Every structure is written in structure tokens, then in C-alpha cells.
Amino acid sequence: MRLVDSVDSWTGATAVAGRSDWTVLRPLLAESVAQTLEMVLVTLLIGGFLGLVLGVVLYGTRPGSLFENPIVYRILDVLVNVIRPIPFIIFLAAMQPLTIKVVGTSIGTAAAIFPMSVMCTVVTSRLVEQNLVPVDTGVIEAARSMGASTLTIIRTVLIPEALGPLILAYAFLFIGVLDMSAMAGYIGGGGLGNFAIAYGYQKFDQTVTWSAVVIMIVLVQAVQAIANAFAKHVLRRQR
Template sequence: MIILANPRSDWNVLRPLLFESIGQTLTMVLVTLVIGGFLGLILGVVLYGTRPGNLFENAVVYRILDIIVNIVRPIPFIIFLAAMQPLTIVVVGTSIGTVAAIFPMVVMCTFATSRLVEQNLVPVDPGVIEASRSMGAGKLTIIRTVLIPEALAPLILAYAFLFIGVLDMSAMAGYIGGGGLGNFAIAYGYQKFDQTVTWTAVIIMIVLVQVVQGIANAIAKRLLKRQQ
């Protein structure tokens, strides 16, 4: 049996649902990036700093954090959502809705960001850090005024890449009633065999990614020119 796409999408009904879904997606993505991105930055700096030979060298702390990050990061987010449900209920009070989706997204984003931050701090020239230490700069001052500024351009590109991952997570959040464009595409497009609705959601997500990536590329390019 061949099922044809619905040629008459009722956009008078779908349009407000689409705008609501866009708002839900942007809320989930922005809150996750702000909170998870910040916590991940801190965790990433700790991971970098506790590596052998670095500012806060501590093999035990680094090994523990490294193992935790390696355990969490590979878990498919849809499974992570289910696994986090009991903790989500304790923290948020519910396992359904946009807020309930944001909590596991923030947790996953934190661990994903930490590894991206660590990987982009490692290439920073150790000589620059040693020069700052020789001039009496404290460890936190070095992180704030030397380490992060030196790696700022690649960090911005890493966060743009992270945006794509978080957007992908927001699409899966529809499975727990989180709403968003993913839920809109599935509920009103895929399940009702309406390709127009599905591709509308897909195109909007593609546009969001292109805009964020374009802005990140422009900022990173300008920063790299200043450093030359």
C-alpha cells in the first residue's frame, strides 16, 4: 500500500504550533548552552589543568574526571533521557515537558563541552603559560588572561559545533513531551504522512545551524587576525 503525503496542510492550525515549537527549541538550546556551556568550560579547564605537567597537576583527579566524561559522552541521548528520568523527577519535579528535557540536556552538554574545551586548550603554547608564571601571575589569572584568550577562536568554533549537538538533543526531547521542532516534525509530519510539515521543521533547523556557524566563523576569523 502506498501512502501519499497530505497535499493540504492546514497551516492556519499548524502555523501557531510551528512558532510555539520554534520557541520551545530555542529555549531548550539556549538554556542548555548557557548553563551546560559554562559548567563544561569550568570542568574542561579542570581537566586540562590537572593533566600531568599542567597548572593544577593531579593525576588522581584527572583520571577520575576523565573516566566519568568517557562514560557519559558515548551514551545515546535518547537512552540518557530514560536513564536520567528518576534524577530528573527529583530535581525538576516531573519527567515530562520542556523543563524536564532541559535538565538531562544540561548534564550531557556539560560533559560534552568539557572534552571540547580540554582538547582546544591542550594546543596552547606552554611557553606562553610559563612566561606568565615567571612574571608572578597566579594560576587563576593565567587561566583568565592567557589560557582562554589564546584558545578563544577554536573555542568559539567548538561551541558552534556544540550548538548542533544540543539542537539534535532538543529534537529527541520530544519523546518525553519536551516539545520543539523535533516533536513538531514527528507528530504533525511523520505520523500524519505530511512531508511538507516534516521538511519545514528540517529547513528551519538547517537555517539555525547555518546562521550560528556563520557567526562563529566570522568571530573566530577576526580573533585569529588579531592574534597574528
């Protein structure tokens, strides 16, 4: 009897969900898209820049590199290796005390952006380092022999030489940050993840859930297409 009641209850909930009022949901979806874009773009701006700097430092302090420093490299390498494998949902919980101190709250979009930026910085740094390592050392040595400073070599030789792969790496990073923004819904960060869970999954409405999924897929495809075009253009110019 209980099984029948449970099935009837689920069927009833699904039937109610099937009549979702999109006049109410549409503005909520638009707000969720805006929140997702805010979280992703701000995180990429902060974490992408700081990660670029940290990645250059990781590359530069490697043995035999521009300004090698084994001690600094080992410390940064261990730090990145400790933080990067942590599942983001656990990282959110672990960062909560620090988030409260920095942001003043652990709930909302701003509270989600802080841990997202930290994780983005760490992930970006490793992506940047890995894409700088293959750069031809002969080009760097040629610039150094001409009297170019370390900063000049980084700005005019190192990064331009790796620009194509870096563009593709940042496109990959966009996908990762978009995933993080979806998980941020668990702490009330808003966005498409929260919309899909609160108005789709919890109310048995697959239309709502898939609406959020389709929008995220479109965002990823658009960014990847743009990144591919830019990377192709850069690589063609370098040949």
C-alpha cells in the same frame, strides 16, 4: 486484498495530510521554534559554562599542567568517557528518575533541559580540554614567571590564547544541542523535533517535516556563519 487495502489506506492518509491546515499549524510551528530555542539557549548557557569550568579543570589537572593532580584527572576523565558515548535518547531514559527528583516531572521543556544540560556539560568539557592542550606552554610559563596566579593565567592567558578554536567548538556544540532538542520530543519536550514527528511523520505530511528540517538547517547555518566570523576576527588579532 489486505495489501491493496493497506496501500489505499496509506494513499488516503497522504491525501489527507496533503491538505494540512496551515492556519492551525503555523502557530504550532512558531511555538515549536520558540521551545527549541529555549531548550538550546538555556542548555548552552548552563552546560556551556559548567563544561568550560570542567574542561579547564581537566586541562589543569593533566600531568605537567597548571595544577596537576593525577587522581582528580583520572576520576574526571573516566566520568566523561563513561557518559559521553551514551546515545542521548538512552541517556534521557536513564536520567528520568533523577530528572523527576530535580525538576518534578519527566515531561515538558524543563524536563528536557536538565538531561540536555548534563550531557552538554560533559561534551563541552572534552571540547574545551582538547582546545586548551595546544596552547603554547611557553606563554603560560612566562606568565607564571611574572608572578601571575593560576586563576589569572587561566583568565588572561589560557582562554584568550584558545579563544578562536573555542568559538568554533561552541558552534559545533550548538549543532549537537540542537540535535538533542529534536530527540527531546520523544519525552514531550516540545520543539521542532516533536512538531516534525507529531504533525509530519505520523500524519504522512512531508511538507510539515521538511519545514522543521529547513528551519533547523537555517539555524545551524546562521550560527556557524557567526562563529566563523568571530573566530576569524579573533585569530587575525592574535597574529
